[in-house]
Amino acid sequence: AITITEQPVSVSVPVGYSFTLRCRAQGRSSLQYQWFCQYQSDCRLIPGATNQDLPIIAEQTQLYTCRVNDLHRNAVFSDWVKVEVHQCVARGLPPRLWQGEPVIVLNPQEQRVELGQPLQLQCAAMGVPAPSYQWYRNGNLLEQQKRKKLQITHTRLSDSGTYLCCASNSHGEHWSSAVDVHIGNYDFKRLEVLRQESLWTKVSGFGKIALLVGNNRYQHHPNLMAPVRDVFELRHLLEHLGFQVVSLLD
Numbered sequence: 001a002i003t004i005t006e007q008p009v010s011v012s013v014p015v016g017y018s019f020t021l022r023c024r025a026q027g028r029s030s031l032q033y034q035w036f037c038q039y040q041s042d043c044r045l046i047p048g049a050t051n052q053d054l055p056i057i058a059e060q061t062q063l064y065t066c067r068v069n070d071l072h073r074n075a076v077f078s079d080w081v082k083v084e085v086h087q088c089v090a091r092g093l094p095p096r097l098w099q100g101e102p103v104i105v106l107n108p109q110e111q112r113v114e115l116g117q118p119l120q121l122q123c124a125a126m127g128v129p130a131p132s133y134q135w136y137r138n139g140n141l142l143e144q145q146k147r148k149k150l151q152i153t154h155t156r157l158s159d160s161g162t163y164l165c166c167a168s169n170s171h172g173e174h175w176s177s178a179v180d181v182h183i184g185n186y187d188f189k190r191l192e193v194l195r196q197e198s199l200w201t202k203v204s205g206f207g208k209i210a211l212l213v214g215n216n217r218y219q220h221h222p223n224l225m226a227p228v229r230d231v232f233e234l235r236h237l238l239e240h241l242g243f244q245v246v247s248l249l250d
Contacts, residue, residue: 023035036065039061061084064083102125104123106123210238211246212238212246227249232247
């Protein structure tokens with residue numbers, strides 16, 4: 001029996017970046033390694049790639065796997081991993097002394113969508129290992145939206161709001177810019193005035209009012225770790241204490 005003890009991990013890196021994919025395995029006899037790559041529909045053996053470590057200089061997005069076999073013709077394959085290569089990265093990214101923490105390279109854009117039409121927002125980040133993604137609307141976590149692309153097939157009025165995405169890996173997290181999404185054919189400025197008037201009418205009758213402001217992007221200060229999540233958790237705590245809470249982002 002051959003057991004893979006360390007799987008290779010997916011990465012998301014700029015073009016020209018040097019790194020190493022690792023695979024480790026255990027068996028009852030000596031083991032041999034062979035790496036394969038797949039680009040589009042072409043899967044091929046990598047000549048000379050017979051070590052546990054595969055050094056790579058990122059050129060194009062590809063998939064990789066490692067085959068491990070013993071002297072008795074037993075063989076297992078590692079997980080397929082994706083090496084995502086960003087061809088166009090702004091100057092200065094990744095930052096110097098980059099340790100693999102997430103770096104946003106594509107922010108979502110403001111959208112105005114007809115009611116019932118599809119909505120798509122996109123975020124992308126570099127990271128080693130490759131970041132995972134989580135989308136938020138108005139500070140609330142969207143359970144089903146865990147990919148780079150947020151997709152809603154048929155929009156509703158309730159899909160309007162402020163969206164942003166968190167990219168995270170074992171080194172930390174980074175947040176995209178916050179963008180507004182408007183659904184329907186309306187005078188949006190007038191709707192916002194009415195929303196604010198309605199909000200004030202709602203809270204003005206309460207004795208305990210809390211205003212929470214979660215700022216994520218500063219001009220002269222490093223970004224905070226998780227302001228949106230902090231606002232979300234504090235809101236629930238204050239509501240439990242009897243406060244009427246107004247939450248704002250950026």
